[in-house]
Amino acid sequence: MKLELSKVVRGCRLGVLTGIGQTGQHSLEVPGCLLYTRCATVPHLTQDTLHTLSSLPAVTQVTLDSLAEHYEVLEEFKEGVRKFSGLHDTALYCSLQDPAATCPTGHITNKTVSVWGSGGRIELTVAKFMAMQAAILPDFYQSMADGETWQANTSRKRVRKAVDRTLAHLDECLILHHKTQELKQAEIFGVVEGGDIREERVRSARETAKRPVAGFVLDGFQSAAMEQDLRSQLITAVTTELPQEKPRLLQGVGRPDEVIECVEAGVDLFEGFFPFQVTERGCALCFNYIIVPDPETAVLESNGESPAVEKLKENGDSSPENMTQFELNLKDTRYREDFCPLVEGCGCYCCKNHKRAYIHHLLVTNELLAGVLLMLHNTAHYLGFFRALREAMAVDRLQDFKTRVLQ
Amino acid sequence: MAAVESGTCERPADMAAVKCLSSSAPLALRIVAECPVSKARACVLTLPHGPVNTPVFMPVGTQGTLKGITVDQLEDLGCQICLGNTYHLGMRPGPELIEKASGLHGFMNWRRNLLTDSGGFQMVSLVELSEVTEEGVMFRSPYDGKEILLTPEQSIAIQNSLGSDIMMQLDDVVSSTVTGPRVEEAMHRSVRWLDRCITANKNPHRQNLFAIIQEMTKRDVPGFAIGGLSGGEEKDDFWKMVTLSTDHLPREKPRYLMGVGYAVDLVVCVALGCDMFDCVFPTRTARFGSALVPWGSLQIKQKQYAKDLQPIDPECQCATCQRHSRAYLHALFKSDTAAMHHITIHNISYQLTLMRSVRQSIIEQCFPEFVQSFMKRMFPSSEQYPSWAVDALASVNITLD
Numbered sequence: 049m050k051l052e053l054s055k056v057v058r059g060c061r062l063g064v065l066t067g068i069g070q071t072g073q074h075s076l077e078v079p080g081c082l083l084y085t086r087c088a089t090v091p092h093l094t095q096d097t098l099h100t101l102s103s104l105p106a107v108t109q110v111t112l113d114s115l116a117e118h119y120e121v122l123e124e125f126k127e128g129v130r131k132f133s134g135l136h137d138t139a140l141y142c143s144l145q146d147p148a149a150t151c152p153t154g155h156i157t158n159k160t161v162s163v164w165g166s167g168g169r170i171e172l173t174v175a176k177f178m179a180m181q182a183a184i185l186p187d188f189y190q191s192m193a194d195g196e197t198w199q200a201n202t203s204r205k206r207v208r209k210a211v212d213r214t215l216a217h218l219d220e221c222l223i224l225h226h227k228t229q230e231l232k233q234a235e236i237f238g239v240v241e242g243g244d245i246r247e248e249r250v251r252s253a254r255e256t257a258k259r260p261v262a263g264f265v266l267d268g269f270q271s272a273a274m275e276q277d278l279r280s281q282l283i284t285a286v287t288t289e290l291p292q293e294k295p296r297l298l299q300g301v302g303r304p305d306e307v308i309e310c311v312e313a314g315v316d317l318f319e320g321f322f323p324f325q326v327t328e329r330g331c332a333l334c335f336n337y338i339i340v341p342d343p344e345t346a347v348l349e350s351n352g353e354s355p356a357v358e359k360l361k362e363n364g365d366s367s368p369e370n371m372t373q374f375e376l377n378l379k380d381t382r383y384r385e386d387f388c389p390l391v392e393g394c395g396c397y398c399c400k401n402h403k404r405a406y407i408h409h410l411l412v413t414n415e416l417l418a419g420v421l422l423m424l425h426n427t428a429h430y431l432g433f434f435r436a437l438r439e440a441m442a443v444d445r446l447q448d449f450k451t452r453v454l455q
Numbered sequence: 456m457a458a459v460e461s462g463t464c465e466r467p468a469d470m471a472a473v474k475c476l477s478s479s480a481p482l483a484l485r486i487v488a489e490c491p492v493s494k495a496r497a498c499v500l501t502l503p504h505g506p507v508n509t510p511v512f513m514p515v516g517t518q519g520t521l522k523g524i525t526v527d528q529l530e531d532l533g534c535q536i537c538l539g540n541t542y543h544l545g546m547r548p549g550p551e552l553i554e555k556a557s558g559l560h561g562f563m564n565w566r567r568n569l570l571t572d573s574g575g576f577q578m579v580s581l582v583e584l585s586e587v588t589e590e591g592v593m594f595r596s597p598y599d600g601k602e603i604l605l606t607p608e609q610s611i612a613i614q615n616s617l618g619s620d621i622m623m624q625l626d627d628v629v630s631s632t633v634t635g636p637r638v639e640e641a642m643h644r645s646v647r648w649l650d651r652c653i654t655a656n657k658n659p660h661r662q663n664l665f666a667i668i669q670e671m672t673k674r675d676v677p678g679f680a681i682g683g684l685s686g687g688e689e690k691d692d693f694w695k696m697v698t699l700s701t702d703h704l705p706r707e708k709p710r711y712l713m714g715v716g717y718a719v720d721l722v723v724c725v726a727l728g729c730d731m732f733d734c735v736f737p738t739r740t741a742r743f744g745s746a747l748v749p750w751g752s753l754q755i756k757q758k759q760y761a762k763d764l765q766p767i768d769p770e771c772q773c774a775t776c777q778r779h780s781r782a783y784l785h786a787l788f789k790s791d792t793a794a795m796h797h798i799t800i801h802n803i804s805y806q807l808t809l810m811r812s813v814r815q816s817i818i819e820q821c822f823p824e825f826v827q828s829f830m831k832r833m834f835p836s837s838e839q840y841p842s843w844a845v846d847a848l849a850s851v852n853i854t855l856d
Binding site for chain 1: 783
């Protein structure tokens, strides 16, 4: 794969990652997000419903935790998880953990990490990890890593160990990668650890950069773990040490405001799990990201007025946990008789066919269709956000974009 | 139009007092073919939201949605009519809201036909304490514990708000295992309630009201439903009641057998002269991982399918079978709800395809042969043919070797 940057402004990078996939036919615009899946399916969606979405990301993410327990059948199948699952023609990135799931801690050893499948914990050595990659056949994947540094009060010693282990795993993975016939076309990304300790972050970045990897995964920065200010500082310190021409994928961060700040710190790629989290709490993304106003709005704004903006922040007494300022809580009774689409002007299947009152009804009655429709809308909205982000960067209006999104 | 006094029992001699409606009802049934051997017919039923080919299986979309399937997917499967539940929708979100949303069609954005039940069956099956009086059915709402009286007028009012193409009368439902004077009381009361429903119908020109017969009625309605037969009665009694009913129903009106859905039951009851069927079974069983196939069913969650790389049915044309293997669906069931959607789509496809094949065989005058090969495929040997099915088919001159 090759990263072609068209613009770099104060560390923010705009470009295209090309040459991805078996025959190099896929390319992914940067900054961008991956298509999130569980067991190689976009949650709630069959291929019919998935493909009502236009411009899906060229790279789909699969996670080892939902695939590890199916290793045997994948190994016998021999043609990789993309074919096994009936996914469309897409490139695959394989991560170790699912960014939308929290797994128990305390099971990592010097030689192993663990993932949790439906039947319980599965322990992985580097050899086992690599055997799984050979069965999954991703186009690129992260090397095995110890990222368990996100808990509060992780000691310096523990953070250092995470960095050391991860480098050792990377070296082992690289050896096995080159010995594995099935992975000839695949590429491996090194993982930068270091918790919240700047020196360790820098050390991990420098050392990982010395290895022949195709790109870098930034781990241990999960949304829950760290304030954005610290995250931005540490990521900037990390990206300073990394080669400019290789892509940087940040794990565990998906909130729109945090995404923008991380782009400013030099990140190229994000996991696309945020729309799923919003869906699971019965909410719909609706924040505004358009900075090119329609004529009506432009007139209002030039007169010092602003058009009526949905009061998102006060969403009623019982808002779901973790709900952000970027979404509507569709279970709220105020939507019971609301015959508008989720977002006016949104072209997704849900907004073209259904009204808020119907989605509200589906949520109140616990109907499965709620998840389907919300997943479609939230994914469409999130992809639209990334598209608008790239467009803003292309015309040097990132600050206006940021202001609009945070409004 | 002469009104019928309530409290009187209708006899054939009182025909003069009967309301005459069906000439203006928004329904037309055209018989395309009849089986010369059995009582099976293939028809086109024209309703306000389009034509319906019969025999037809109607999937059940209880709360204004078909369990995880979009209306586009339902249309693509070839569904021309599906069900909504008056009881559930009457509770949530309620008739006033649905009326504001332009009826149930507008609320769920389904542009083909809808049939709604009266709300009566749920009371017998879902609700513990229900008491029937001449006024209506009194029961306690499971949503808020309040006592509710559902009268024929209210049932029709809700269904008028829902705007379904076919509405069911509220009938006095007794379990089919009950015998004695209560049964006769229920029959007569159902006729009186039918008259009250007919009077209460605000939209006779765009909504069809079907009568539910448990024995017989000579009311002039656009269609008849045979009800009270999916509650655990013996299969031998079941088929006899079905065939007795169709014997006494007019040929030129559709016969809707309520709550019947297993494949064998569908095929047999088509032979006995039924046109329309509904059942939650195919969609409900899908969510438990049970996939319907011409030779029975597959429990996809079972270990034996973990490495089975075939589709559910290699001959099935549905989106699920075109793309996914049993092994993948087995794996997906451990992770995501989409697994249920895949099986739901397959099961609806199975039911609708079965009905299409039945219909085509009637048109091609080879329905008895179709039945024979259907049974052969479904059961490993003829010793295992259910005896009630053998008897029922024999009663309409279809012999199974």
